[in-house]
Amino acid sequence: MAQKYTTREEDYSKWYNELVYRADLAEHSDVKGCMVIKPYGYAIWEKMKEILDAKFKETGHSNAYFPLFIPKSYLSKEASHIEGFAKECAVVTHYRLKNAEDGSGLIVDPEAKLEEELIVRPTSETIIWNSYKNWIQSYRDLPILINQWANVVRWEMRTRLFLRTTEFLWQEGHTAHATKQEAIDETTQMCQVYADFAENYMAMPVIQGFKTESERFAGADDTYCIEAMMQDGKALQAGTSHFLGQNFAKAFDVKFTDKEGKQEYVWATSWGVSTRLMGALIMTHSDDEGLVLPPALAPIQVVAVPIYKSQEELEAISEKIKALGAKLKERGISFKYDDDDNRRPGWKFSEYESKGVPVRLAMGPRDLENGNIEVARRDEKTKEVVAFDGVDTYIENLLKAIQVNLLDRAKKYRAENTQTVDTYDEFKLKLEQEGGFFLAHWDGTKETEAKVKDETKATIRCIPFDQVKEEGKCMVTGKPSVGRVIFAKAY
């Protein structure tokens, strides 16, 4: 039973890879860089989708669906967009296979060559703005507030499950507005939606801020982001919201007539989160025993395991536990009773621990006799024997407590691993020895940012929205700075 797993301390990266398999979340497919998201992993992603989708709808957005394929020429229309990232992509050149004449199997039919190659979408700004062109004539057609749940493909050379895969699942919001201010407000609102989701559901504290120019989305005038700290002290960009200015409207010639009858280019935003959130969730909470899930995203919140020798004992225990299960379900708590006779309790305990089920119940003949039940919480790995009567209320409160505890724990970890540094030497030393987030002054130039990245691999994660304005000197050049930014190594 006891397979030996790598601990976080031994090798964080290996620990992560093993955990994804151990908790049965995903696996590599035979197609380079593409993953299979397994049912348990997908169930967590489905919960994320459901909650985010409701938030998008509450804020006035509708879902729609745009084509998977983008004509090659569209990608060139917004110059910085294509320079930025659209080159590493899957290119469809043909539309038919045929049997080889020599009987050697299937070949691509050379006669079925496309006149213009199609790109599998790496992101959909271009195809969507090409549609918006036909949808927008007047200010009455604005705003357009659309979101799309879709798969996208970016040809990645080095991939890691959930964190960086060639194909991944995401949502991409694409909105069109009559005024600059309205678009900026939308960009801010969606960054806030992501931050709320991260904190209140993923139990993952995030810092909202502006990306520097070099870290911006290709084609954006401004990129806002949420940045989280993983348990190895590295940063993970968990979501971005872009103010696109009029760049795509100009590239696709999308104008509207305003209330005064004047023609104006439309203002745009786009915003997205992806299955990368799964990686962030795993690395924020999990431990050496496996996955740890916040109750708000756990497909199974409570699992119960009977401990018995005789069939008679099992029946008596099952009766109690099933009644409890019904009560929990009434409270909206997802519950599983695992009475599989082929597996021993110890195997089950370890299985649900690996899978991060927040609360595990166990009941044996003695518990039954004494009117008790054992309640174990996954986050702190503690257990208690509790009176069976009223345990449903106890569990409901416990789930809330676990949700709060995970966020508190992650906040504490982040606080302990965030420090203020004033000199480049101190920064370099502590970055290597301790890791984490560093609040430091920066002179605001690309050159300094690039130098730090080259020399230390750390990047500016963001200029926090709540940056304290203070006079300071850039830790690298000594030039003036107006406030500290966050440096860290990142996923």
Place this chain on the structure above:
Amino acid sequence: MAQKYTTREEDYSKWYNELVYRADLAEHSDVKGCMVIKPYGYAIWEKMKEILDAKFKETGHSNAYFPLFIPKSYLSKEASHIEGFAKECAVVTHYRLKNAEDGSGLIVDPEAKLEEELIVRPTSETIIWNSYKNWIQSYRDLPILINQWANVVRWEMRTRLFLRTTEFLWQEGHTAHATKQEAIDETTQMCQVYADFAENYMAMPVIQGFKTESERFAGADDTYCIEAMMQDGKALQAGTSHFLGQNFAKAFDVKFTDKEGKQEYVWATSWGVSTRLMGALIMTHSDDEGLVLPPALAPIQVVAVPIYKSQEELEAISEKIKALGAKLKERGISFKYDDDDNRRPGWKFSEYESKGVPVRLAMGPRDLENGNIEVARRDEKTKEVVAFDGVDTYIENLLKAIQVNLLDRAKKYRAENTQTVDTYDEFKLKLEQEGGFFLAHWDGTKETEAKVKDETKATIRCIPFDQVKEEGKCMVTGKPSVGRVIFAKAY
């Protein structure tokens, strides 16, 4: 306001195309054969997804996600599969673009050629069974009951919005079983799930049956289907459930150890419905004034329009209607109050009629004075003035009545357009003059089926599950037959 639309009688096909645009459901994109599903159309599809997804879960299935790309060699592994349909597909040959040296723009980088071409999935049996091979060792690993919501691509030369598009959205269930009987039971169960969904939510009566060998899914031992009749008398295959035997298990070498320790190939099913259901829904109920939606799938079930001259009137009406809206929402009825001052009531009436909103309310000063409200139903285009007090109950009952009426109407239409024929001459004559479904005897051979198809364009839609066993003579060859099958022209 009054754009002239084509009627069903004038040109059914043109009526359909216009309706999809008129109701703002979808449009053609610039990418050949690919559609944009617009927010209103997508909202209907979302409702379909939500209901079907719940049914899949109730029957024990989980969702997962497999790669978009399939290595070319996989498609050849199941011989009849590739012969059947996998040749017209999008082929990815390269993974990078670059700037042309002559500055003429983006070109495909010839150095980034894939060793093995990737096919954009036309269906996922091959990539999924390649994964199942690693997941299945013992009978304890079975059954596997997985569904995937995904986009698929089949290169179509002639496309029509929703009915036949190069890219479409669908769900594909893929299950693995230890016994033949269990796989057959699953195939039957999922066909029944589709039939229930079609009748109880889409209000679309369907006939469940077996496909003939020539109409089977490529790679299946048996294909079950649900067949619906459109308002032009043509059949539309709305869903299929395949018993795949051990074909894919053999192709991908997927064996399991049974309880006796013997190695056996695994038994398989697959089943799917797609955005084609949107086409079926439109063509089952809609009329010359636009879309008609069953309440169970309507994104907006009830819309209310105020009729007023003064601001004072508007305020008094709004107060009443908003209170009603709150009551309807409490009953789980989706409600929209359209008090947009830029549009006149007549424009709004026509707009919501086009979009198939089941119930439209209108209230003017006289209604207000008399304590009344006008209630119009979309299906029968009738309206009544009803006492405002208690109208929430009235509306709830009306929505139920509309749902029932649409199904009844469609059943009646189908009954009126289904006939029994005994000679090929009678069949050919009536097929041309009257259309619809024809119950006729068939000798069970491919040759006869092919002859009928060549000569009349009609195909055998299915051998109904509830076929009456009776001795008869094939209408074409006079050879013996054991029961009537359904012939019709089809989409």
